[in-house]
Amino acid sequence: MSQSHEILFKTLADPTRRAIFERLCRDGDQTVAALTARAGVSQPAVSKHLGVLKQAGLVRDRHEGRNTHYSAELGALAPLIDWTNQMAGFWQSRFDNLEDLLKRMDQ
Amino acid sequence: MSQSHEILFKTLADPTRRAIFERLCRDGDQTVAALTARAGVSQPAVSKHLGVLKQAGLVRDRHEGRNTHYSAELGALAPLIDWTNQMAGFWQSRFDNLEDLLKRMDQ
DNA sequence: TTTTCCAATAGCCAGCGAGTTATCGATTGT
DNA sequence: ACAATCGATAACTCGCTGGCTATTGGAAAA
Numbered sequence: 001m002s003q004s005h006e007i008l009f010k011t012l013a014d015p016t017r018r019a020i021f022e023r024l025c026r027d028g029d030q031t032v033a034a035l036t037a038r039a040g041v042s043q044p045a046v047s048k049h050l051g052v053l054k055q056a057g058l059v060r061d062r063h064e065g066r067n068t069h070y071s072a073e074l075g076a077l078a079p080l081i082d083w084t085n086q087m088a089g090f091w092q093s094r095f096d097n098l099e100d101l102l103k104r105m106d107q
Numbered sequence: 108m109s110q111s112h113e114i115l116f117k118t119l120a121d122p123t124r125r126a127i128f129e130r131l132c133r134d135g136d137q138t139v140a141a142l143t144a145r146a147g148v149s150q151p152a153v154s155k156h157l158g159v160l161k162q163a164g165l166v167r168d169r170h171e172g173r174n175t176h177y178s179a180e181l182g183a184l185a186p187l188i189d190w191t192n193q194m195a196g197f198w199q200s201r202f203d204n205l206e207d208l209l210k211r212m213d214q
Numbered sequence: 215t216t217t218t219c220c221a222a223t224a225g226c227c228a229g230c231g232a233g234t235t236a237t238c239g240a241t242t243g244t
Numbered sequence: 245a246c247a248a249t250c251g252a253t254a255a256c257t258c259g260c261t262g263g264c265t266a267t268t269g270g271a272a273a274a
Contacts, residue, residue, distance in 0.1 A: 006122065013120035014232075015113065025197040032251055045233060047252055066241040066250050074198045077191050084184050084191075090132040091181045121262075139221055152263060154222055173220050173271040217274070224267075230260090238253075244246080 005083040008076070011056040016041055017049040021058055024072035031067045112190040115183070118163040123148055124156040128165055131179035138174045 012018050020035055036046045050070055053059040057076040062069045119125050127142055143153045157177055160166040164183040169176045 009116065009120045009125065013116045016232080018116065022194065022197075025194045026201075028201050033249095036251095041232085042234065043251070044235085044253080048232075051252085068251060072194075072198070074195060077194060080187075081191055084188055087129065087132045087179075087184060088181060090129075091179070094133075094135050123262080140219095143221095148262085149264065150221070151223080151265085155262080158222085175221060215274100217272100219272080220270085222267100222269080225265090227262105227264080229262090232257105232259095234255105234257075236254085236256105239251095241248100241250080243248080 005079040007056045008058070008080050011052055011058060012080075014049070016045070017052060020046065020049055021053055021072060024059060024070060025074065029062075029069050029071045031069055033067075035070070112186040114163045115165075115187050118159055118165060119187075121156070123152070124159060127153065127156055128160055128179060131166060131177060132181065136169075136176050136178045138176055140174075142177070 012021065016039060020039060023035065023038065024030060032043065032046060032050065035050070036043045039046050039049075050059060050061070053070075054061060058073055059070045060073050062071070119128065123146060127146060130142065130145065131137060139150065139153060139157065142157070143150045146153050146156075157166060157168070160177075161168060165180055166177045167180050169178070
């Protein structure tokens, strides 16, 4: 279940791509031109990043005339949150087991 | 503040490396040999991954005779959690602004 | 002390991926 | 119809990184 954190980690590992996603989270709907203006890389590079983000389900695109607007899909972060919770859960679980053991040794 | 999610994303993007970290979270303290046995890659590869994980603060090492034990440093995930919360926060904040606007238009 | 074992380092290679420029398709404005 | 603009695609380069084998440094066992 929820093996999909794989693609999220890979997608968000790149700083430029993550910056684009962050900007969409902060400021909402943006055209490719607007994103390119602040990305520090060329328009084709931005388009490529947006393609990867879309593939990962992190953004949606909306065509409006000759402009394309992108927006963040916040729900897509869920598997990432699940994963960290799971790691924390493993940790806690091992801690509980240790507690049990100590309790049993104590009595 | 907390720009350190950068290194976390990069470190956890690799599946082999993430699997090693997950194993340390699940099962706690492990020797390099034990980790290598299940990693599907060579011992030097595992050592390199452990080095990267250590650099990111995700694991600790403990020397015991000629064995080296590694363990997960769960607290290191905090910047990752902070980042996701921040993204969620941006989202919520924009939503609130929209609500305010609608309220003002309504009255 | 010699041999064996564990883990780290060195050195190398191959593939991937992020960047570039050039171009194309589509839509809008003249 | 023609020009201009927007964004995606093509084709290519180049650096990084994850993998390997071989070797080294230490610590335990013989």
